[in-house]
Amino acid sequence: MSKKLVAYFSASGVTAQKAKALAEETGADLYEIKPETPYSPADIKWTNPLARCNREWIKKTKPALADTNAKVEDYDTIFLTFPIWYYTAPLIIKSFLAAYNFDGKKIVLFATSGGSDFGKTAKNLQAEVPGASILEGAMLNGVTSFQEYSNL
Ligand SMILES: Cc1cc2nc3c(=O)[nH]c(=O)nc-3n(C[C@H](O)[C@H](O)[C@H](O)COP(=O)(O)O)c2cc1C
Numbered sequence: 001m002s003k004k005l006v007a008y009f010s011a012s013g014v015t016a017q018k019a020k021a022l023a024e025e026t027g028a029d030l031y032e033i034k035p036e037t038p039y040s041p042a043d044i045k046w047t048n049p050l051a052r053c054n055r056e057w058i059k060k061t062k063p064a065l066a067d068t069n070a071k072v073e074d075y076d077t078i079f080l081t082f083p084i085w086y087y088t089a090p091l092i093i094k095s096f097l098a099a100y101n102f103d104g105k106k107i108v109l110f111a112t113s114g115g116s117d118f119g120k121t122a123k124n125l126q127a128e129v130p131g132a133s134i135l136e137g138a139m140l141n142g143v144t145s146f147q148e149y150s151n152l
Pocket of ligand 1: 009010011012013014015016044045046053054082083084085086087088112113114115116117
């Protein structure tokens with residue numbers, strides 16, 4: 001079986017819960033992708049045009065990471081797990097992909113959302129890491145069992 005890491009970002013806790021369960025049930029290690037400056041509730045209030053999330057999105061700002069301690073080189077497969085923002089992955093996911101060498105790795109995407117699907121997320125992220133292979137895993141909204149992802 002491949003050695004797996006669940007690397008997740010979560011701004012308000014929903015994805016964090018799913019990522020922890022995913023790691024536990026699939027026997028993967030767990031790593032939290034954190035911004036250097038954490039997102040406050042005001043920062044992710046997307047209905048406010050001036051909120052940090054909207055400012056970053058408009059400028060395509062990749063937020064700085066709090067650390068680069070994920071031992072990516074130790075794993076074959078990365079379960080990259082995040083909330084859908086603006087119909088795709090949050091920009092911090094691009095910060096994460098830029099911070100490590102993913103050549104030869106399999107990256108499987110998992111996400112939560114308010115209803116949106118992956119859309120073009122896999123294609124968008126593949127462009128950041130041409131040496132890796134990015135696959136859609138699953139939207140985790142409403143999913144409570146993760147056993148089926150053990151063999152990915
Ligand atoms: C800035 C921002 C943009 C979002 N954009 C979308 C979207 O395009 N489609 C969608 O279904 N949900 C969207 N959401 C909702 C989140 O994907 C959803 O609430 C997610 O489960 C939150 O996960 P978290 O608690 O781990 O941060 C957005 C949330 C935020 C904060």
